Each structure stands twice: as structure tokens, then as C-alpha cells.
Amino acid sequence: MAPPSWLSKEQQEFILTYHEQYLECKKKGNFMSFWPPFFEKWEEKWPARVSVLKDVPLDQILTEPQLEEVAKARDTIHKRLTAKLCNDFGNSKVGRRANAAGNTIVSKLIGDIVKSEKKRSRPLKATEVYAKKYYSLRVQPAVKEELNAMKDAPGAPEPKKRAMQVVRKQLKSxxxxxxxxxxxxxTKLVQEMKEEREKDVSHERKELSKDL
Known part of the structure; x- marks a missing residue:
């Protein structure tokens, strides 16, 4: 049995309201705009002072030792909240599985795309060249966002069963x-690659005719 949470039901519900904002900041790799307002709202609802100085009236001026005690309690709460959100939203088992599944299948897809054109039976399509050049910059953020959202949808299939479909859909979009x-x-790259391929084929045919 899991140990009881140190948070009340109301506090847990409050944290859940920041789920989407947290994931958005995680995707950008920047939480500067997240933590200050989050902690401020938390302090408004559950002041650190009340948790450590329950018997001291709110209108009473605190002594230096009391102020230090409140500051220490607030710092501890901030650290616990940071760990809580990281575990629940950013580093959950489901989240890691979704990212791992997505990354594995994405790597396979992109690996197939970037194979040497000489070994392919057909020229690369425009979307394949686009993926080869712009996947990490343009497509991958959208793929990760959809895979993250997928794990929270009720009755959603395992991310690894949908990852390839998500990649292709986002690439097309x-x-x-x-x-x-x-x-x-x-388009220019596609044409250049096509012309280069035709030159190689022509050269191979000439070499073959010499052998004959």
C-alpha cells in the first residue's frame, strides 16, 4: 500500500491545475515563468507561516528567529513541491515510457529516411527530405507533445502502438x-538528389556496358 500523501486533497487538485503549464515549460526547457507564480499562489492559499506557527496570530509581528523558521519551512515546501511536480508530470513512469517509445520508433523512421539514396529503390519524397533536414527542429516538438497528451487520455492505447502513426501525422501536418x-x-534538394541519382545510374550502366 502506498504511503499517505503529505498533501491534502485540495492541494493535490490545485497542483493538477498546473499540469498543462508544467508540460509546456518542460517542452521548452525553461521553468522561469512557471515556479515564481506557482509558489506565490501556493503561499496565498497555504502560507508557510501558518504551518509552522499555528499558535501565533497573523497580525502579530514575528521575531527574527520566527522569520527564519518560516523561511526555512517555505524553502522546504518549495523543494517538496518541485520534486512532486517533477515526479508526477515530468518524470512519471508513463511519461518515460511514452518518450522512450516515441524516441525508439522515431529513430527507426528517421533512420529509414536517411539511408543512402543509392541503396533506395526510389528517390526520396519531399516529406522525407524535409524530415531528414528539419525533423528535430520542426516536427519532434509536436510529436512529443501529442505523445505526452496521449498518456493522459482515458482508454488511450500504449504510446508505442501509436508512435509511428503520430510521427507520420505530425510530419505531414x-x-x-x-x-x-x-x-x-x-523541393530544390529533392530535384538535386534526383539528378545526382540519375547521374549515378547512368554511370553504372556505362560501366556495365564496358564489361559486356
């Missing part, structure tokens, strides 16, 4: 909504 400049760049 990103390409369709890409800027004209990037599409033009990718």
Missing part, C-alpha cells in the same frame, strides 16, 4: 503548414 521558403528549399 508540419510539411503542409511549412513556409514557402522552406518548401522551395526542400
Amino acid at each position: 508540419c510539411w503542409e503548414n511549412e513556409t514557402a521558403e522552406v518548401k522551395e528549399e526542400v
